[in-house]
Amino acid sequence: MTKITLTGQLIQYLFTGVTVGSIYAMVAVGFNIIYNVTEIINFAQGEFVMLGGLIMVFFTVTAKLPLPLAFVLTVAAVTGVGALMERFTINPLKNASVLTMIIVTIAVSILFKGIAMFVWGKDPYIFPPFSGSKPLFFYGAAIQTQTLWVLFMTAVMVVLMTIFFKKTRYGKAMLACADNPEAARLVGIRVNVMILISFALSAAIGAVAGAVITPISLMEYDRGALLALKGFGAAVLGGLGSFYGAVVAGIFLGIIESMCAGLVSSGYKDAVALILLLLVLYVRPSGLFGNVEASKIKEF
Amino acid sequence: MQSSNRKALLGLTLFLILFPVVAMNVSAIGHYLDIMIFVGIYCLINMGLSLLMGYAGQISLGHAAFFGLGAYTSGILCTKFSMSPWLAMVAGVGITALVAYIVGVPSLKLKGHYLAMATLGFGVIVHIFFNEEVSLTGGPSGFSDIPGLSILGFSLNSDLSYYILVWFLVLLTLIFSLNVIHSRIGRALRSLHDSELAADAMGVETSRYKVMIFVLSAVYASVAGSLYTHYVGFLSPSSFDFFLSIKLVMMVVVGGMHNIWGALLGTWLLTFLGNEWLHVFHDFDILVYGAILLAVVMFLPDGLVHLVPRMSRVWKRG
Amino acid sequence: MNTESSPLFLHVENLQKSFGGVQALKGLSFKVSPGIIKAIIGPNGAGKTTLFNVITGVFPPNGGAIALNGMSIEGCKAREIARLGVSRTFQNVEVFGRMTVLENVMVGRHIQSRAGIISTGLRLVGMRREERQIRESAMQHLAFVGLENRATELAANLPLGEQKLLEVARALATDPKILLLDEPAGGLNTRETEGLAALIHRILEQGITVVLVEHDMNLVMDISDEIMVMNFGEKIAEGKPKQIKNDPLVIEAYLGEEVDYSDL
Numbered sequence: 001m002t003k004i005t006l007t008g009q010l011i012q013y014l015f016t017g018v019t020v021g022s023i024y025a026m027v028a029v030g031f032n033i034i035y036n037v038t039e040i041i042n043f044a045q046g047e048f049v050m051l052g053g054l055i056m057v058f059f060t061v062t063a064k065l066p067l068p069l070a071f072v073l074t075v076a077a078v079t080g081v082g083a084l085m086e087r088f089t090i091n092p093l094k095n096a097s098v099l100t101m102i103i104v105t106i107a108v109s110i111l112f113k114g115i116a117m118f119v120w121g122k123d124p125y126i127f128p129p130f131s132g133s134k135p136l137f138f139y140g141a142a143i144q145t146q147t148l149w150v151l152f153m154t155a156v157m158v159v160l161m162t163i164f165f166k167k168t169r170y171g172k173a174m175l176a177c178a179d180n181p182e183a184a185r186l187v188g189i190r191v192n193v194m195i196l197i198s199f200a201l202s203a204a205i206g207a208v209a210g211a212v213i214t215p216i217s218l219m220e221y222d223r224g225a226l227l228a229l230k231g232f233g234a235a236v237l238g239g240l241g242s243f244y245g246a247v248v249a250g251i252f253l254g255i256i257e258s259m260c261a262g263l264v265s266s267g268y269k270d271a272v273a274l275i276l277l278l279l280v281l282y283v284r285p286s287g288l289f290g291n292v293e294a295s296k297i298k299e300f
Numbered sequence: 301m302q303s304s305n306r307k308a309l310l311g312l313t314l315f316l317i318l319f320p321v322v323a324m325n326v327s328a329i330g331h332y333l334d335i336m337i338f339v340g341i342y343c344l345i346n347m348g349l350s351l352l353m354g355y356a357g358q359i360s361l362g363h364a365a366f367f368g369l370g371a372y373t374s375g376i377l378c379t380k381f382s383m384s385p386w387l388a389m390v391a392g393v394g395i396t397a398l399v400a401y402i403v404g405v406p407s408l409k410l411k412g413h414y415l416a417m418a419t420l421g422f423g424v425i426v427h428i429f430f431n432e433e434v435s436l437t438g439g440p441s442g443f444s445d446i447p448g449l450s451i452l453g454f455s456l457n458s459d460l461s462y463y464i465l466v467w468f469l470v471l472l473t474l475i476f477s478l479n480v481i482h483s484r485i486g487r488a489l490r491s492l493h494d495s496e497l498a499a500d501a502m503g504v505e506t507s508r509y510k511v512m513i514f515v516l517s518a519v520y521a522s523v524a525g526s527l528y529t530h531y532v533g534f535l536s537p538s539s540f541d542f543f544l545s546i547k548l549v550m551m552v553v554v555g556g557m558h559n560i561w562g563a564l565l566g567t568w569l570l571t572f573l574g575n576e577w578l579h580v581f582h583d584f585d586i587l588v589y590g591a592i593l594l595a596v597v598m599f600l601p602d603g604l605v606h607l608v609p610r611m612s613r614v615w616k617r618g
Numbered sequence: 619m620n621t622e623s624s625p626l627f628l629h630v631e632n633l634q635k636s637f638g639g640v641q642a643l644k645g646l647s648f649k650v651s652p653g654i655i656k657a658i659i660g661p662n663g664a665g666k667t668t669l670f671n672v673i674t675g676v677f678p679p680n681g682g683a684i685a686l687n688g689m690s691i692e693g694c695k696a697r698e699i700a701r702l703g704v705s706r707t708f709q710n711v712e713v714f715g716r717m718t719v720l721e722n723v724m725v726g727r728h729i730q731s732r733a734g735i736i737s738t739g740l741r742l743v744g745m746r747r748e749e750r751q752i753r754e755s756a757m758q759h760l761a762f763v764g765l766e767n768r769a770t771e772l773a774a775n776l777p778l779g780e781q782k783l784l785e786v787a788r789a790l791a792t793d794p795k796i797l798l799l800d801e802p803a804g805g806l807n808t809r810e811t812e813g814l815a816a817l818i819h820r821i822l823e824q825g826i827t828v829v830l831v832e833h834d835m836n837l838v839m840d841i842s843d844e845i846m847v848m849n850f851g852e853k854i855a856e857g858k859p860k861q862i863k864n865d866p867l868v869i870e871a872y873l874g875e876e877v878d879y880s881d882l
């Protein structure tokens with residue numbers, strides 16, 4: 001084994017950072033989609049990722065389905081979970097206070113966590129990477145091929161979401177709800193349906209994130225909360241509601257965290273993202289990339 | 301004090317006096333005394349949370365951190381520096397209040413979801429601190445051999461003595477809190493909950509009161525932490541994790557957050573459920589917790605305590 | 619009720635406020651002398667509520683000056699302005715819905731009392747005495763607006779007209795020298811409006827200056843000593859009711875609005 005150079009090490013950390021960061025980015029985008037349509041922060045957002053990972057394990061390892069089929073089924077299943085959550089908990093609670101909404105989504109997240117533990121127990125699970133476990137070497141850094149899958153899926157998500165919100169009828173209608181729900185209602189947009197779609201969509205994105213990251217980081221029932229917290233950090237960092245801001249901030253957060261873990265202390269790596277979150281909230285709640293005025297105008 | 305509160309206080313006191321008599325004579329529920337001590341400890345925290353959430357309308361998802369700060373300060377000062385437990389408790393209150401103030405001033409400028417996430421983030425950071433500062437906290441495995449409490453040379457070495465101490469403090473705190481609620485300060489808190497705009501226009505220093513009640517609730521949690529430390533005798537970070545913060549909020553909400561009695565009821569119910577009645581569910585208590593919380597928020601948004609007047613009306617009629 | 623009563627002059631000079639692109643106040647200047655009823659009228663969106671919000675410190679102005687007896691107060695916090703003797707009601711009622719009617723008014727006594735958390739928590743003697751005074755004074759203010767028999771009801775359960783009266787009582791409880799009323803007659807029936815006119819006169823007799831934003835022209839012409847007319851964030855006329863009634867600019871501003879001048 002050759003000696004690992006400092007550059008090699010840095011590149012390694014960078015890749016790890018971008019990988020985890022992509023997951024934060026996807027969670028953050030999930031937060032934004034729901035927030036933009038409903039002004040609700042869905043505390044169960046991280047649970048979608050957890051469910052995505054564990055359901056993927058079920059389809060690939062337990063049911064032994066081929067990977068693409070397993071992937072599609074996983075995303076479909078979690079999307080359904082998101083839609084059910086909206087129908088049974090969010091939809092009946094029209095006009096509830098913010099405090100109630102926070103507590104409801106927390107309750108749902110606990111429920112999901114409990115169900116996951118009931119089904120899978122407390123052990124972490126893994127399934128094989130999409131394209132084998134042989135790493136690629138790059139300037140002395142070993143890069144898992146799954147990392148590339150994560151980046152690829154993130155890119156696909158960004159492209160698809162952009163097309164969805166810019167080009168499709170439903171996407172545009174959702175943006176209209178985000179701007180002004182009353183006006184949207186008046187021009188005949190069914191806001192109820194848009195809220196349902198927003199939950200389904202962010203669940204789907206969460207599922208994709210969970211499905212691609214599990215071969216790298218494993219997955220267990222209680223992973224959701226911290227993912228949600230960091231994803232929220234990314235969403236705030238990028239300016240709550242801003243789509244591209246979330247992606248950039250997520251990846252940025254991932255890199256910072258991974259550099260800190262590698263170069264400073266791995267124990268405090270989780271704290272770094274959170275301290276950053278607090279600082280941003282305290283100093284610039286409109287996000288690092290947004291300005292205060294712009295933060296009031298919602299945009300994907 | 302209002303007469304309904306006075307009656308409820310009297311009822312509670314009677315119950316607290318009778319409870320150990322019954323529990324200690326019926327072997328099947330003999331260990332309930334131990335659970336009741338935990339109920340009391342959590343009640344201390346949750347009275348503060350009730351003031352903060354139910355009255356002032358400010359959420360905190362990080363109160364396990366204040367509980368932990370009190371507990372660790374007491375534990376560390378008593379074992380490593382052989383300080384007197386009561387002095388350590390006061391030191392814990394001081395440190396916790398300071399931290400709560402420093403965190404509270406910027407956090408309480410935030411509203412709704414932002415405040416929830418900020419307090420949640422704070423709680424997780426403190427938990428990581430407990431895990432990582434091994435030389436101080438013993439890290440993930442924590443540390444033990446924390447001495448018990450003693451009062452005037454009489455050491456508290458039975459469950460009954462801790463029961464009396466804890467519930468005595470709960471009663472004092474309850475009376476203090478009820479007094480605050482039914483005063484200009486309580487009204488200021490409730491007014492800013494209903495309309496910050498109007499409260500400001502009436503000259504209420506809304507940001508000052510938010511921070512004040514946040515610090516007060518942290519102080520309650522800190523005292524609870526110190527009592528916990530001395531009763532249990534050992535500490536590890538897992539007792540102060542983020543899920544505890546959530547559970548505390550759950551207790552308050554399930555009981556009814558707009559009423560401090562609701563916080564007591566919810567704490568009592570969920571602690572007994574968690575420590576005793578849910579044992580049939582083994583580890584799956586999380587599932588049941590989630591279901592209970594969801595059901596209450598969806599169908600009984602004012603909490604279980606809201607059922608009490610209804611039931612007593614039915615009682616009187618039938 | 620109002621024990622010490624040094625008169626308070628309100629001066630507003632070149633006041634500006636904009637929200638993003640909307641300029642709600644474009645350099646507004648006027649003054650309010652103590653002991654009068656001054657009405658501010660103008661079409662919807664003229665900036666009347668914004669003017670109240672800026673005066674009472676809900677948000678800071680973008681330019682200009684506000685002074686109370688020569689002391690400049692622009693940019694002061696709402697709670698500071700309340701302590702200086704300016705109180706208000708809200709166009710969209712902002713009662714404390716989950717508190718009783720009496721408790722609402724007791725909040726108005728907040729700045730006239732001082733018990734801290736320790737003395738309230740321990741119910742020290744001084745605090746108890748103060749609490750009694752708060753209650754008595756609040757009860758008097760309730761009686762003053764005629765809501766004494768509603769004292770124990772939840773504020774949210776009152777009909778709109780009574781909520782508006784409650785806001786007046788709550789504002790009066792702060793012992794203001796200037797009272798800003800934002801459309802107090804909105805949603806009131808004719809009989810209630812007559813009661814309101816009488817109430818405003820009684821408030822004036824207490825030595826409190828009243829600044830009134832109102833769309834009900836009969837009421838305005840009837841009770842005010844001076845009227846200022848605003849449109850698009852600017853003052854377009856100011857003077858006695860008689861002058862305003864015949865001002866061509868005012869009539870133009872109101873054209874298209876359903877204002878019935880026939881019985882003025």
Ligand SMILES: Nc1ncnc2c1ncn2[C@@H]1O[C@H](COP(=O)(O)OP(=O)(O)OP(=O)(O)O)[C@@H](O)[C@H]1O
Nearest residue numbers: 637640642660661662663664665666667668669709
């Ligand atoms: N908080 C705010 N944010 C953004 N724009 C505002 C805000 N408050 C007022 N405006 C705008 O400022 C302008 C003046 O509004 P304002 O409420 O002061 O009018 P008004 O004279 O009180 O009208 P009305 O008679 O309908 O009460 C309007 O165009 C309004 O949309």
Ligand SMILES: [Mg+2]
Nearest residue numbers: 666667668709
């Ligand atoms: Mg107005």
